[in-house]
Amino acid sequence: MIATLEPCPVWFGGEWRHVNSVPTTPVHNPSTGEVIAEAPLCTAAHVNEAVEAAAAAFPAWMETPAVERARVLFKFKTLLEENFEDLARCTTREHGKTLVESRGDVKRGIEMVEFACGVPSLLMGESLENLARGIDCDTIRQPLGVCAGITPFNFPCMVPLWMYPVAIACGNTFVLKPSEKVPLTSVKVAKLFEQAGLPKGVLNLVHGGREVVDALLTHPRVKAISFVGSTPVARHIYETGTKHGKRVQANGGAKNFVLVMPDADVDHSVRGVMEAAFGCAGERCMAGSTAVVIGGAEKSVLPTLVEATRRIKVGPTDRDPQPDMGAVITRQHRDRVLHLIETGVKEGARIPADGRGVKVSEAPNGFYVGATILDHVQPVMTVAREEVFGPVLNVMHMEDLDAAIEMANRSPYGNGASIFTRSGKAAREFKHRIRCGMVGINIGVPASMAWFPFNGWNDSFFGDLHMQGREGVQFFTHQKVTMSRWFSFGEGDVWHREPQK
Numbered sequence: 001m002i003a004t005l006e007p008c009p010v011w012f013g014g015e016w017r018h019v020n021s022v023p024t025t026p027v028h029n030p031s032t033g034e035v036i037a038e039a040p041l042c043t044a045a046h047v048n049e050a051v052e053a054a055a056a057a058f059p060a061w062m063e064t065p066a067v068e069r070a071r072v073l074f075k076f077k078t079l080l081e082e083n084f085e086d087l088a089r090c091t092t093r094e095h096g097k098t099l100v101e102s103r104g105d106v107k108r109g110i111e112m113v114e115f116a117c118g119v120p121s122l123l124m125g126e127s128l129e130n131l132a133r134g135i136d137c138d139t140i141r142q143p144l145g146v147c148a149g150i151t152p153f154n155f156p157c158m159v160p161l162w163m164y165p166v167a168i169a170c171g172n173t174f175v176l177k178p179s180e181k182v183p184l185t186s187v188k189v190a191k192l193f194e195q196a197g198l199p200k201g202v203l204n205l206v207h208g209g210r211e212v213v214d215a216l217l218t219h220p221r222v223k224a225i226s227f228v229g230s231t232p233v234a235r236h237i238y239e240t241g242t243k244h245g246k247r248v249q250a251n252g253g254a255k256n257f258v259l260v261m262p263d264a265d266v267d268h269s270v271r272g273v274m275e276a277a278f279g280c281a282g283e284r285c286m287a288g289s290t291a292v293v294i295g296g297a298e299k300s301v302l303p304t305l306v307e308a309t310r311r312i313k314v315g316p317t318d319r320d321p322q323p324d325m326g327a328v329i330t331r332q333h334r335d336r337v338l339h340l341i342e343t344g345v346k347e348g349a350r351i352p353a354d355g356r357g358v359k360v361s362e363a364p365n366g367f368y369v370g371a372t373i374l375d376h377v378q379p380v381m382t383v384a385r386e387e388v389f390g391p392v393l394n395v396m397h398m399e400d401l402d403a404a405i406e407m408a409n410r411s412p413y414g415n416g417a418s419i420f421t422r423s424g425k426a427a428r429e430f431k432h433r434i435r436c437g438m439v440g441i442n443i444g445v446p447a448s449m450a451w452f453p454f455n456g457w458n459d460s461f462f463g464d465l466h467m468q469g470r471e472g473v474q475f476f477t478h479q480k481v482t483m484s485r486w487f488s489f490g491e492g493d494v495w496h497r498e499p500q501k
Contacts, residue, residue, distance in 0.1 A: 005035070005036065005037050005038055006027075006036055006037040006184055007037070007187075008027070008037045008038060008039050008040065008183050008184065008187065008207060009187065009205075010040070010042065010046065010050070010205055010206050010207060011187075011190055011194075011203070011204055011205040012046075012049050012050045012053045012201075012204050012205075012206075013049075013053030013056070013057070013200055013201045013204065014053075014194070014199075014200025014201055015200075016191075018040075019040040019042055019046065019207075020040075022040050022041050022042060022043060022046075023040075023041045024038035024039060024040050024041060025038070025039050025041060025180050025209070026038060026039075027039055027094055027180075027181065027182070027183060027184065028094075028181075028329075028330060028367075029093050029094065029096070029318060030095065030096030030326065030327035030328065030329055030330070030366060030367045031093075031096055031315075031316035031317050031318045031319075031326060031327050031363055031366045032316060032318070032363050032365060032366055033331070033363075033365030033366050033367060034365070036093065036094065036184075037094075037183070037184055039180040039181075039183045039207045039208075040207050040208070041180070041207070041208045041209050041211070041212075042206050042207055042208040042211075042212050043208070043211060043212075043215075044211055044212075044214075044215035046206055046208070046212070047175070047206055047208075047212055047215035047216055047219065048215070048219065050175045050204040050205075050206045051146055051148075051175055051204075051216075051219050051221050051222060052221070053200075053201040053204050054146040054173035054174060054175055054201055054202070054204050054221075055145070055146050055173070055221045056201055057173045057199060057200060057201030057202050058143075058145055058146060058172070058173045060199065061168075061171060061172075061173055061199060061202050062142075062143050062171045062172075064171070066119050066120045066123055066169075066171070067120050069119060069168070069169055069171065070116075070117050070118070070119050070120055070169065072196055072197050072198055073113060073116050073117045073119075073165060073168075073169055073196075074117050075196035075197060076113060076165075076192060076193050076196040076198070077110060077113045077114055077117060078196075079192040079195055079196055080106070080109070080110050080113060080189070080192060081110060083188075083192060084103070084106055084107075084110075085103075086188070087102075087106045087157055087185060087188060087189065088102040088103045088105070088106050089102070089318075090156075090184055090185050090188055091105055091106065091156050091157055091182075091185050092317050092318060092326075093184075093318050094156065094181075094182045094183075094184050094185065095153065095154070095156055095182055095326075095329065096281070096317060096326040096327040096328065096329060096366075096367070097280050097281065097283075097317060097326050098317045098322050098323065098324075098325070098326050099317060099322055100322070101279065101280050101326075102157075105155050105156065105157045105158045106157045106158070108155075108158045108161075108449070108450070109155075109157045109158040109160075109161035109162075109189075110161070111449060111450040112158070112161045112162055112165055112166070112450045112468065113161060113165045114450065115165075115166070115450040115451055115468075115469075116165040116166045116168075116169040117169070119166075119169035119170060119473075122169075122470065122473045123140075123141045123170065123473070123477070125138055125139035125140045125141060125479075126138065126139050127139070131483065134485050134486070135483055135484065135485045136483070136484050136485075137481065137482070137483045137484075138481075138482050139479055139480065139481050139482075140479075140480050140482070141170070141473070141474075141477040141478065141479055141480070142171070142477060142478050142480055143170050143171030143172040143476065143477060143478075144172055144223040144224050144247070144476060144477065144478060145172060145173070145221070145223040146172070146173050146174070146175065146221050146222050146223055147163075147164075147167045147172045147173070147174050147175075147222070147223060147224040147225075147226070147476060148174065148175045148176070148177070148216045148222050148224070148225050148226070149163035149164055149167075149174065149175075149176045149177065149225075149226045149227075150177050150213055150216065150225065150226070150227045150228075150229070150237065151163070151176070151177070151178050151179055151186075151227075151228055152179050152228050152229045153179040153181040153182045153283075153329050154280060154283045154284050154285075154329075154389075155284070156178065156179070156182040156184075156185035156186065157185050157189060159228050160176055160178060160186055160189065161189070162226075162228075162454070162467045162468060162472075163176070163226040163467065164176055164203060166472045166473060166476055167224075167226075167476045168198075168202055168203060170473060170476045170477050171477075172223075172224075172476055173201060173202050173203070173204075174202070174203050174204065175204045175205075175206060175216065175222070176190070176203065176204070176205050176206070177205075177206050177207065177208065177212050177213065177216065178205070178207070180207055180208065180209060181329055181330065182329075183207050186205060187205065190203060190205050213237070214240070217237065217240045217241045217244060217246070218240070218244050220244075222246060223246060223247065224246055224247040224248070224249075224475065224476065225237060225241045225246050225247070225248045225249075225250075226248075226249050226250075226467065226475075227248070227249070227250040227251065228250075228251040228285070228467075229250075229251070229252070229253075230252060230253045230387070231252030231253040231387075231413070231459050231460070232252075233252075234250035234251060234252035234253075234461075234462050235250070235252070235459075235462060237250045237462070238250045238462035238463060247463075247465075247475060248462065248463050249461075249462075249463040249464075249465060249466060249467055249475055250461070250462040250463055251285065251454065251456055251460065251461055251467065252285075252413075252456070252459055252460050252461065252462065253285055253387040253389075253413065253459075253460065254285045254286070254287075254289075254387065254413040254414070254415035254416065254456070254460045255289055255290060255384070255385075255387060255411050255413050256276070256286060256287060256288050256289060256290070256413075256415055256416045256417060256418075256436075257288070257290045257291075257292055257404075257408040257411075257417045257418070258272070258273050258276055258277075258288040258290065258291050258292065258417070258418045258419075258420070258440075258444060259292045259294060259401070259404050259405075259408075259417070259418065259419040259420070259421075259430065260273065260291060260292065260293050260294060260297045260301050260419075260420045261294050261295070261297060261401065261419065261420060261421035261422075261423065261426055262294060262295040262296035262297045262300070263421055263422045263423055263426075264297060264300075264301065264420035264421050264422065265420070265422070266300055266301055266304055267304075268420065268442065269297075269301055269420040270301060270304050270305045270308055271444075272288075272418070272420060272442070272443065272444030273288060273291050273301075273305060273393070273420075273444060274305070274308060274309065274312075274444075275444045275445065276288025276418070276444035276445050277289060277291070277371075277391070277392075277393035278309070278312060278324075278325055278371045278391045278393070279445065281325055281326055281327065281328050281369070281390060281391045282388065282389060282390045282391040282392060283328060283329065283389050283390065285387075285415055285456075285460070286415055286416050286438070286445050286446070286447045287389075287445075288393075288416075288418060288444050288445065289387070289388060289392065289393065289394060290377070290384070290393070290394040290395075290396060291305070291393055291394070291395050291396070292395075292396045292397075292398055292404045292407070292408070293395060293396070293397055293398070294398050294399070294400060294401060294404055295398075295399065295400065298397055302375075302395065305373070306352045306353050306373060309353040309371045309372075309373050309393070310353050310371075312324045312325055312370070312371040313325070314326070314327075314355070314358050314360060314368050314369075314370050314371070315360050315362065315363065315368075316360065316362060316363040316366060325371060325391060327366045327367040327368050327369075328367050328368070328369055328390055328391075329367065330367060331367050333367070333389070333390070334367040334368070334369055334390075336390075337369050337388060337389070337390035337391075337392065338356055338369060340382065340383055340386065340388050340390075340392065341354075341355075341356055341369075341372055341374065341383075341392060342356075343382045343383065344374045344377065344381060344382065344383040344392075344394075345374070347378075347381045347382060347383075348376070348378070348381070349374040349375060349376055349377050349378075349381060349383065349394075350374070350375040350376050351372065351373065351374055351375070352373050352375050353371060353372055353373040354370070354372060355369050355370020355371050355372040355391060355392075356369070356370070356372070357370070358370030369390055369391055369392075370391070371391045371393075372391060372392045372393070373392075373393050373395060374392065374393070374394050374395065375395045376395070376396075376397065377394040377395060377396050378396075379396075379407060379410065384396075387413075401426055401429060401430065405429075405430065405433050405434055408434060408435075408436075409433075409434065409435045411458075412458060412459045413436075413458055413459050413460045414435060414436040414437055414456060414457030414458035414459070414460045414461070415436060415437065415438060415456045415457075415460040415461075416436055416437070416438040416439070416440065416445070416446050416447070417430075417434045417436045417438075417439060417440070417446075418439070418440030418441070418442075418443055418444055418445075418446055419440070419441055419442075420442055421441075421442070427441045427442075435457065435458070436456075436457055436458075436460075437455035437456045437457040437460070437461070437466075438454075438455050438456075448468065448469075449468075450468055450469070451468075451469055452468060452469045453466035453467065453468050453469045453470075453471040453472070454466055454467045454468045
């Protein structure tokens with residue numbers, strides 16, 4: 001019996017419809033390996049239709065008062081909360097992460113909508129009377145026009161909500177291209193925004209691959225591009241988008257370091273390292289993929305870490321009871337992760353926790369890799385240089401904090417880094433000297449919340465203004481400065497005239 005596939009429509013100008021005349025790509029349930037939907041690979045013509053719908057909706061939406069736009073967002077936020085569990089289960093089904101992780105995905109997305117609801121205050125400008133004698137100056141922020149978002153598979157709910165709620169709150173219209181691997185959550189969320197009263201054409205949804213991406217990057221009506229994905233693609237997005245006159249914020253990949261000092265609390269450190277390395281099966285750009293044990297931490301922390309990793313239960317996340325960790329996104333990605341593990345062993349790493357042979361009897365066709373530790377990894381090894389994006393933790397050994405910081409700073413990336421220590425001096429030194437945009441002190445994953453920027457550096461980010469927080473508002477708006485001076489009263493100013501005698 002063939003399972004019924006879930007629909008995967010596009011949304012242009014307020015009209016939901018199915019695209020039947022193009023190739024499709026399968027959407028899997030990673031827990032079982034079954035195909036649950038077929039995502040259409042739309043064309044440049046479909047992109048043009050979506051962009052033209054957004055452009056047609058822009059003039060009226062721009063003139064809608066900010067407080068009225070915020071009211072639509074408040075309704076949207078309420079609907080997201082009412083449908084919280086349904087969205088989490090949809091995310092788990094098409095991504096493979098656990099329900100706890102999917103609930104976190106949805107929650108962080110809702111926080112971004114909550115932030116965008118404050119747009120009347122966020123858009124307020126500044127003013128100064130008598131900048132010079134009789135001259136006043138003020139600033140205002142105005143929307144750009146049509147903006148676009150290109151999002152990855154690893155956070156089907158949260159990452160799109162990093163983008164279009166703020167853009168739309170600021171008065172822009174938007175075209176979203178979610179990952180073709182996880183399109184179903186975006187469809188559900190967009191339908192809730194429609195239900196909240198969003199006018200037709202303000203948000204549009206298109207599916208596809210590279211043709212869709214390049215069409216968005218080159219379309220003359222698209223004014224800004226937001227992207228999250230791998231570093232090579234982020235660089236392409238930035239270079240192509242800016243070449244065509246667009247604002248671009250492009251978040252790339254990372255190799256994030258977690259330093260464990262000899263004085264660190266063992267239980268808290270192990271818990272933090274494991275959450276950073278194996279949360280969401282390591283499929284996140286803030287994964288703590290490299291633990292650096294310093295001095296005596298090798299003897300105090302490493303045995304506990306290895307034993308805890310061996311106990312991680314892997315299994316299907318679309319049923320109860322829930323495992324500790326789910327599958328990776330596709331069969332091809334699983335094979336890539338396994339190949340990188342094998343490469344690490346061939347290049348000299350030891351493997352005290354080996355997840356390559358994991359068997360899941362209740363779901364034998366799922367895309368599983370067990371939690372894996374590669375010990376004594378050297379900076380020149382392939383696994384130390386490439387983003388694995390899977391449940392693989394590299395362990396490096398350093399004599400002291402100075403050597404660990406110098407080694408970490410040689411990485412071309414710069415998303416995040418953390419340190420576990422009881423020493424305020426060590427923590428301050430680390431915070432001051434580490435070259436990355438997000439720092440954790442006794443926190444394994446220092447990913448900022450909606451009110452602060454997601455602050456990647458170096459090859460982890462291409463652009464000037466980051467997503468989230470006030471930088472997000474700045475990215476989606478032009479700032480206009482007005483200077484004014486008045487020489488005399490106009491004809492309509494009758495109040496100043498002297499009474500006739």
